[in-house]
Amino acid sequence: MKKLQNQKGFTLIEMLIVLLVxxxxxxxxIPNVTKHNSSIQKKGCEGLVxxxxxxxxxxxxxxxxxxxxDDLxxxxxxxxxxxxxCPNGSKVNITASGEVTATNSE
Incomplete structure (x- = not known):
């Protein structure tokens, strides 16, 4: 029988520690990315406006x-x-005085 002491590789404990990390x-x-999604969309809409x-x-x-x-x-x-x-679905409108706003389409 061969001895298993000279074989190289990762043990189960080492793999579990890596998975834990x-x-x-x-x-x-993941929560940080999803939390900033709404502020990213808001800034994108402001930039478009x-x-x-x-x-x-x-x-x-x-x-x-x-x-x-339509003229533009x-x-x-x-x-x-x-x-x-806008990225959040808001429509861009122009008022009679020429001010641009974003309004929800709902």
């Missing part, structure tokens, strides 16, 4: 009138075939 790291990381507001200002300078979303898209100030929508 990985589990603890995942338990710490600011970008559309800049395009409204540029349109006003070029055409001396307050645009609608038709004239090439906004790209895409659909009106802009």
């Amino acid at each position: 990985i589990t603890v790291l995942l338990l710490i990381t 600011n970008m559309v507001q800049a395009q409204v200002t540029a349109f006003k300078i070029d055409h001396n009138k307050t645009p609608t979303i 898209m038709r004239e090439g100030y906004l790209k895409g075939s659909e009106p802009p929508v």
Whole structure:
């Protein structure tokens, strides 16, 4: 019979310790990522609103009138075939005075 003392590898205890460490790291990381998801979406929406507001200002300078979303898209100030929508699903609107806001579609 061969002796098993010279074989190299990980023991069951070592593998369980590694799995425990990985589990603890995942338990710490996952809640932090999901907790920041709403603030990430909020900041993305604020950025989109600011970008559309800049395009409204540029349109006003070029055409001396307050645009609608359709005007901005038709004239090439906004790209895409659909009106802009925030990451959280809010629609971007332009008021009669030219202020850009984001409102929930619900």
